Amino acid sequence: MAPSFRFAVPLLACFSLAGFGASAQGGRAPVADATTSLPKGTPVVVQTYNAINSATFHVGEHLAYTVTDDVIVNGAIVAKAGDRASGVVEDAVQGRKVRAGRAGMLLGPVGAVAGGAANRVASKGADLRVSVDKLQSFCGATIDLSFVRSEYHKPKRFSKMTSVEIAKGQKYVATVARDSTVCSEPTTKSAAPIPSDALRADNS
Numbered sequence: 001m002a003p004s005f006r007f008a009v010p011l012l013a014c015f016s017l018a019g020f021g022a023s024a025q026g027g028r029a030p031v032a033d034a035t036t037s038l039p040k041g042t043p044v045v046v047q048t049y050n051a052i053n054s055a056t057f058h059v060g061e062h063l064a065y066t067v068t069d070d071v072i073v074n075g076a077i078v079a080k081a082g083d084r085a086s087g088v089v090e091d092a093v094q095g096r097k098v099r100a101g102r103a104g105m106l107l108g109p110v111g112a113v114a115g116g117a118a119n120r121v122a123s124k125g126a127d128l129r130v131s132v133d134k135l136q137s138f139c140g141a142t143i144d145l146s147f148v149r150s151e152y153h154k155p156k157r158f159s160k161m162t163s164v165e166i167a168k169g170q171k172y173v174a175t176v177a178r179d180s181t182v183c184s185e186p187t188t189k190s191a192a193p194i195p196s197d198a199l200r201a202d203n204s
Helices: 017-024 103-107 109-122
Strands: 034-038 043-048 062-067 071-073 076-079 084-093 126-131 134-136 142-146 148-153 171-176 180-186
Touching: 034 071, 034 076, 142 180
Parallel strands: none
Antiparallel strands: 034 180, 043 062, 043 171, 062 084, 071 076, 076 180, 084 126, 084 134, 126 148, 134 142, 142 171
């Protein structure tokens, strides 16, 4: 069974990854003119399909992305702008502030200081960790990708705890997870440079 994905528009709550990719490209039928060796580590820039929030998304939920520019290797297009990629929410924590030091206030200044320290230790910031792991290309190839990134909001004294939100259209630089041979389309175009606002994985 194909995975379901979360979207901002309720009517688009679920879709088949392959089917959605075809409709997003104007119903273009998958055609493989040739095959190309795709090296591990080849960068693939994707962007989030909708905003992702640590307060409303949960661990294990599937995420949808789109490829931002054609992926070109050795004079061949292996993925086109608009192709669909997918991933999951690896971790989602709303964040909390613990009032562990309230009782300490009754014990005078020393208790208040100790209680405040306990609050800082017990409080936990909001965290949102997402991955990108698959790409469905225009010609029907499934390409394994590697990307995991965390966004963390550290708790601040006297400020309201906020969730982490990743904006719609946020660009990420995923990479091909393993050497493979995939269907492709010959081209004379050169690969586009990686956008300066595209974020890289935590381990990059």
